[in-house]
Amino acid sequence: MQGPSTRATATCRRDGYLAIEDQTMSTTFTLDTSTSRANPMPAPMRRLTVPAIRQRKGGEPLVMLTAYTARTAQLLDPHCDMLLVGDSLAQVIYGLPSTIPVTVDMMCAHGAAVVRGSYHSLVVIDLPFGSYEASPVQAFETSARIMKETGAAAVKLEGGAVMAETIRFLTARGIPVIGHIGLTPQAVNTLGGYGVRGRSKAEADKIVADAKAIDEAGAIAIVVEGVVEPIAIAVTEAVACPTIGIGASAHCDGQVLVTEDMLGMFDRVPRFVKRYHEIGEEIAQAAANYAADVRSRAFPTPEQTYQPKD
Numbered sequence: 001m002q003g004p005s006t007r008a009t010a011t012c013r014r015d016g017y018l019a020i021e022d023q024t025m026s027t028t029f030t031l032d033t034s035t036s037r038a039n040p041m042p043a044p045m046r047r048l049t050v051p052a053i054r055q056r057k058g059g060e061p062l063v064m065l066t067a068y069t070a071r072t073a074q075l076l077d078p079h080c081d082m083l084l085v086g087d088s089l090a091q092v093i094y095g096l097p098s099t100i101p102v103t104v105d106m107m108c109a110h111g112a113a114v115v116r117g118s119y120h121s122l123v124v125i126d127l128p129f130g131s132y133e134a135s136p137v138q139a140f141e142t143s144a145r146i147m148k149e150t151g152a153a154a155v156k157l158e159g160g161a162v163m164a165e166t167i168r169f170l171t172a173r174g175i176p177v178i179g180h181i182g183l184t185p186q187a188v189n190t191l192g193g194y195g196v197r198g199r200s201k202a203e204a205d206k207i208v209a210d211a212k213a214i215d216e217a218g219a220i221a222i223v224v225e226g227v228v229e230p231i232a233i234a235v236t237e238a239v240a241c242p243t244i245g246i247g248a249s250a251h252c253d254g255q256v257l258v259t260e261d262m263l264g265m266f267d268r269v270p271r272f273v274k275r276y277h278e279i280g281e282e283i284a285q286a287a288a289n290y291a292a293d294v295r296s297r298a299f300p301t302p303e304q305t306y307q308p309k310d
């Protein structure tokens with residue numbers, strides 16, 4: 001049986017199929033006992049494939065958001081082409097100061113939750129710092145573990161020309177890779193901060209060269225983060241694969257944002273973030289209302305309490 005099974009109940013149907021109600025995600029599976037194939041019901045939308053993503057170069061812009069939990073993935077999935085389990089979960093979920101401490105275990109746990117919560121989007125998982133840079137073999141072992149344990153279809157790694165050999169190695173062995181250039185947060189200690197990249201000609205030329213190198217190595221797409229707009233446009237024109245901008249340009253082939261940033265979860269966000277909601281304020285207000293109700297004994301009411309049956 002596929003899918004989350006820890007809280008599943010099975011009943012034998014009259015047609016001989018086994019119907020499995022998964023209480024974790026409210027999905028029903030029919031298990032064809034002759035083939036052991038589990039078919040979700042209602043049939044989910046087909047998940048976007050890597051070739052389908054690549055074909056969007058120059059076409060309808062690709063929509064990508066970060067997701068770290070099953071429920072958030074469920075809510076975002078119908079609206080997105082790709083869900084990124086970003087190592088930004090360091091700051092967003094764990095309150096860490098940077099992405100450096102993120103582990104492969106963390107990415108596997110959150111990645112599996114996002115795959116369970118989505119049916120349509122291609123799920124991409126970040127390779128965390130220290131889990132892939134040493135060699136192509138190290139990158140393969142980490143990526144294979146992540147793909148096996150989560151069911152995700154692709155990984156993302158940071159770095160330009162220096163990672164080209166690794167991207168070629170992974171791609172040739174069945175691991176689709178999204179590159180990430182420009183502002184690469186895992187390099188915060190060498191970059192000295194999170195400032196915009198590509199203001200000097202030398203740096204601009206290097207970013208374009210990095211993009212070409214990983215494109216030629218087989219990257220399925222490239223995240224272009226925190227660069228001055230002309231560089232994002234130059235990169236998009238220079239590579240065959242789609243570019244996905246964040247703090248880059250509307251001319252990229254798609255856009256990605258950290259979901260909590262665009263929902264207004266944090267007081268301060270970078271200038272490139274557009275806030276589509278003020279969910280942080282709403283959560284704080286809901287907590288204040290609850291606290292007031294508890295203190296005044298306005299909650300729970302008879303509606304929320306159980307009485308003995310006569």
Ligand code: KIV
Pocket residue numbers: 066084085086087088089126180223225246256257258
């Ligand atoms: O970790 C992340 O969320 C990312 C995006 C910001 C692109 O890499």
